[in-house]
Amino acid sequence: MQALLDVYKIRQDFPILNRRLNDGKRLVYLDNAATTQKPNEVIDSISRYYKEYNSNIHRAVYQIAEEATEEYENTREKIRKFINARYPEEIIFTRNTTESINLVAYSWGYSNIKKGNKIVLTEYEHHSNIVPWQTLCHNKGARVKYLEVDADGYLKLEDLYDLISQKDDGKTKIISLSEMSNVLGTIFPAKEIIKIAHEKDIPVLLDGAQSVPHMKTDVQQSGCDFLAFSAHKMLGPTGVGVLYVRKEILEQMKPFILGGDMIKEVHKENTIFNDLPYRFEGGTPNIADVIGFSAAIDYLNRIGMDNVREHELEMTSYLLERIKGLKSVVIYGPKKAKDRGGLVSFNMDGIHPHDCATILNDFGVAIRSGHHCAQVLMEKLDIVASSRASLYIYNTKEEIDILIDALNHARRIFNT
């Protein structure tokens, strides 16, 4: 089969992949679930903004400010298309996925969650999709309920039915879940979950931090009410997040960050807020990095998200097979590559993930070790930490081979 994506050509666009580490080894970057590397055109577009048209957006009337405003707003339109939202005003820029979820919890949550209500999450959520809801519930006298994840890393839809069934009495007010687990790698059936929730008129927030960068996203098809994701996990710069909110809901939401740029008129005693989406973007935003994100989306669009997914599926199958072949290794999450995004978490018997990652560093291999900000899931799995290798468009089978050699070396050092 012909490769759908020319990985060796892609690699040339990422200067960091040519970097030699302290001991001359080449970087083997397998921590893409934490953040991805940036292609030249993203880096260049940020520096072009600072060199050629650095200015504040929306208010000034001179040429460079108009250029900056246009680029910033073009990015909003590009994101609208990328996730197939209906209107550009449904796209709000934040700092990251965490801030996007906090915006919903503080704005929508504080208006809509009352004493005795329930918020449904899952056991595999990242801390960013637990803590804001937990805190909201503590303040309101509401409760967080968790959908259980089974030993193979799947949810049972019957459990969701049970949680929000007749007995629930309309107490569940929102379901917030990640479309892909950052530890298990499982891709969850968002569309089915949303359908079940909507039958009970319960809105759904999708945490797309791990899914949006790796596969086609269509908010109209999935029907989600809120979608949160980050630019830096999809070739873009750090410091830019996105929150999509369906317009009918957004129109009812109160602003979260108050101050400049989000107002129409301010008087001594009262303020008239700006239109959507600006009333949710208080203060000078991260203009340069939003513009950089625009270049990242162009890059991904050129490759095509279906091809991104195909490439990752091929690499993930290979990664799974090679890790399975190691001695005394436990792999977390689905056995089938097609049910996963591009990551594999595992533990080698007798070797703590931190020691593993330290030894891998000798090979230039960058993987993540720790609880991956998912301690609720770690408790469920009864581990304190795991190792995680995560892939993106520029990773190759040769790199996976280097990872496996390094893991075998770790085994030799620990002699287990």
Added chain:
Amino acid sequence: MSEDIYREMILDHYRNPRNKGKIEEPDIRINDSNPLCGDEISIDLKVENDIIKDIKFDGRGCAISQASASMLTEMVSNKPLTTIKDITKDDVLENIGLTNLGPARIKCALLSLKVLKLGMVKYYVDKDPSSIEEMKDQSKVF
């Protein structure tokens, strides 16, 4: 290189930790964790006339944190409790033979010292609450 870190002494203490477990009715029981990696250490002490008569540690974590805890218990066993005050991070790093650790892993190596110092402070402050001013800086490791 990691061969410099994972020498036989570290691996030996990791595989066969000394003084691992719990003390029944300890005079001091204290624990802490490293928020970055989730490593956990708890330490139990039996103190008689200000001498550490028995010490045990328990926990889950990497080879560095567990070996470092094991070696630290040997270092202070049967010593006056006040010895803990004078132990510096460099003492611990030299004792375990790891003076070149990076900033992330150094926290693994020093977690047990942090816990031990916290335990000593708690012991003295529980006995004499007015000593809190004098003791509050004693628990700092970093």
